[in-house]
Amino acid sequence: MVPRGNRNSFDIRRQNPDGSQIVLSQTTLADGTKKVTGFKQTVDARDGTKTRVYADGRRVTEGRDFEHRSVGGGLNFVSRHNGLREAVLADGRPVFQDRFTDGGGRQVIERTRYARWSHGRPEYEPQPVIRRYDVVHIHGAPVAQYRPSRFAPDDYRGYYTRFAVPLVVGAAAWVAFAAPATTYSDPVALMGDMQISSGFEEGYAYSGPYDASPVDASPEAEGLRRQMATVQQQVKASVQSNPALKNQLATVDVQAASSQVQQAVDRAVPVQIAEDIRQQVRKQVRLSVAMQQNGHPLVLTDVLASGYAKIYLFQTAQPLNVAEVSTGAECFLNTGDLIGFSTLPRGDSAFAEMKVVASGSNSCPAGSVVQVRLTELQEMLNGFSERVAENLKRVNACAASGGC
Amino acid sequence: MFCTNCGKAIEAEVKFCPHCGAAQVPPAQPSAPTPSPAAPPAATKSGPAAMSSGALPARRPVLWAGAVALLVALASAAGYWGWSNKGSDDVVVRRLADEEQRRVAAEKAAETAEITAAQALLDKHIAVEEAQAQAQALAAGQNKGATRSR
Numbered sequence: 296m297v298p299r300g301n302r303n304s305f306d307i308r309r310q311n312p313d314g315s316q317i318v319l320s321q322t323t324l325a326d327g328t329k330k331v332t333g334f335k336q337t338v339d340a341r342d343g344t345k346t347r348v349y350a351d352g353r354r355v356t357e358g359r360d361f362e363h364r365s366v367g368g369g370l371n372f373v374s375r376h377n378g379l380r381e382a383v384l385a386d387g388r389p390v391f392q393d394r395f396t397d398g399g400g401r402q403v404i405e406r407t408r409y410a411r412w413s414h415g416r417p418e419y420e421p422q423p424v425i426r427r428y429d430v431v432h433i434h435g436a437p438v439a440q441y442r443p444s445r446f447a448p449d450d451y452r453g454y455y456t457r458f459a460v461p462l463v464v465g466a467a468a469w470v471a472f473a474a475p476a477t478t479y480s481d482p483v484a485l486m487g488d489m490q491i492s493s494g495f496e497e498g499y500a501y502s503g504p505y506d507a508s509p510v511d512a513s514p515e516a517e518g519l520r521r522q523m524a525t526v527q528q529q530v531k532a533s534v535q536s537n538p539a540l541k542n543q544l545a546t547v548d549v550q551a552a553s554s555q556v557q558q559a560v561d562r563a564v565p566v567q568i569a570e571d572i573r574q575q576v577r578k579q580v581r582l583s584v585a586m587q588q589n590g591h592p593l594v595l596t597d598v599l600a601s602g603y604a605k606i607y608l609f610q611t612a613q614p615l616n617v618a619e620v621s622t623g624a625e626c627f628l629n630t631g632d633l634i635g636f637s638t639l640p641r642g643d644s645a646f647a648e649m650k651v652v653a654s655g656s657n658s659c660p661a662g663s664v665v666q667v668r669l670t671e672l673q674e675m676l677n678g679f680s681e682r683v684a685e686n687l688k689r690v691n692a693c694a695a696s697g698g699c
Numbered sequence: 700m701f702c703t704n705c706g707k708a709i710e711a712e713v714k715f716c717p718h719c720g721a722a723q724v725p726p727a728q729p730s731a732p733t734p735s736p737a738a739p740p741a742a743t744k745s746g747p748a749a750m751s752s753g754a755l756p757a758r759r760p761v762l763w764a765g766a767v768a769l770l771v772a773l774a775s776a777a778g779y780w781g782w783s784n785k786g787s788d789d790v791v792v793r794r795l796a797d798e799e800q801r802r803v804a805a806e807k808a809a810e811t812a813e814i815t816a817a818q819a820l821l822d823k824h825i826a827v828e829e830a831q832a833q834a835q836a837l838a839a840g841q842n843k844g845a846t847r848s849r
Contacts, residue, residue, distance in 0.1 A: 395720035402715045448839040585828035603821040
């Protein structure tokens with residue numbers, strides 16, 4: 296049993312006879328509620344590959360040259376340390392896939408997108424969409440950098456012209472704005488809100504089941520939760536009979552393991568978005584549209600050097616498992632979650648301390664400070680630009696049909 | 700043919716291996732930017748001042764009356780010392796609280812100023828990019844008009 300930071304947060308580690316390890320973490324949040332998470336970790340002795348299966352069914356594998364994350368609905372994300380990424384469905388069908396190719400004498404990454412997520416399901420494109428990325432290096436680590444695709448000038452007309460008749464937009468189930476709007480006269484305002492809501496929509500769709508039974512109901516996850524409950528009962532008994540241990544730790548919540556995990560999966564509650572966050576994203580969308588029009592890529596080094604890095608918000612593009620800075624506890628950032636710099640990264644660091652500004656119910660809680668790789672921040676900028684480009688098309692379609 | 704780096708099968712014409720990215724003919728290497736350093740501001744704090752204490756006078760043999768008088772005097776002196784010291788404690792506590800309040804207010808003001816400055820820089824960047832985009836759109840529109848009139 297290992298206390299973390301204060302007596303209300305601790306890890307319980309148990310070594311299984313087969314060499315695997317169960318790690319159960321209890322954290323007391325600012326509002327006093329206790330959060331219990333847990334995973335089973337196995338290490339492949341041959342190549343050191345670590346696999347963690349979480350109580351909610353997610354799975355993370357860290358190999359020598361790759362990281363593999365599977366989330367809720369069976370979607371698997373792979374990040375290779377050479378900069379290539381891919382996402383595949385549980386049945387092996389690709390959602391997107393990267394490859395290196397020649398971009399006029401320069402090495403570029405070509406990303407072929409086969410499907411996009413719509414209404415909680417993968418929707419295959421009639422023709423795969425191919426995008427090209429420059430390869431840049433951040434502290435020696437290669438990462439793709441989105442090169443804006445050029446649209447015809449007419450494609451931007453809808454964005455710069457106020458709607459003649461206010462556009463009726465269906466309420467976004469994924470977010471709750473402080474001042475909700477159902478009609479929009481200003482396409483810029485619509486684009487900003489769409490940027491936030493489409494991100495969370497995608498994040499929730501990834502974590503929810505779209506086809507098979509929910510992953511948290513898998514025998515492996517259920518077995519893990521049973522084992523976690525047993526470990527908690529044993530620890531509670533030990534704590535009761537040992538005053539020193541009782542003083543060191545808070546009461547162990549024996550109910551939390553199974554019930555909280557189930558709640559977290561079921562509870563796709565709308566994410567509260569404060570007005571200042573909404574306005575900030577709106578500004579960033581304006582910047583992104585103009586940069587897209589000018590053919591300027593959104594680059595992390597530029598953001599860091601801009602003088603406005605402190606207020607800049609990054610939108611999580613793909614699910615990530617990260618460590619909380621204060622406790623070292625692990626949590627997930629899911630697609631759509633918004634984070635900003637807590638501290639600007641030092642010149643020699645490949646990581647940044649990021650504060651979670653708005654997040655979904657299965658993600659690191661808002662207000663927590665987590666450590667994120669700089670290469671992931673560049674991926675978030677890429678994802679933001681791509682989402683802006685997609686939403687630009689959506690807004691034009693909405694304007695043509697008179698509603699969204 | 701096979702990649703010279705990872706050994707996987709690749710098409711004959713490719714310049715870069717699609718699997719590992721290794722160049723198959725020596726190309727010009729892309730530049731490798733690294734994030735510019737940005738040092739976070741460090742905060743410093745000064746500690747509170749220490750308090751000094753006084754010494755009691757030495758006792759010597761005297762008559763009973765003198766001894767009682769001396770005891771009364773000593774008790775009064777001790778009482779006064781305690782009372783006056785309590786007063787100075789309150790002053791110190793109040794001063795420290797004021798200092799803390801001023802420090803927090805100054806930090807908050809600095810933070811607000813920093814955010815305002817950052818907002819201004821972002822607004823400026825947006826204005827520059829939007830102006831450039833509009834100029835481009837205008838030029839494209841004029842070209843289109845010229846083509847149409849021809």
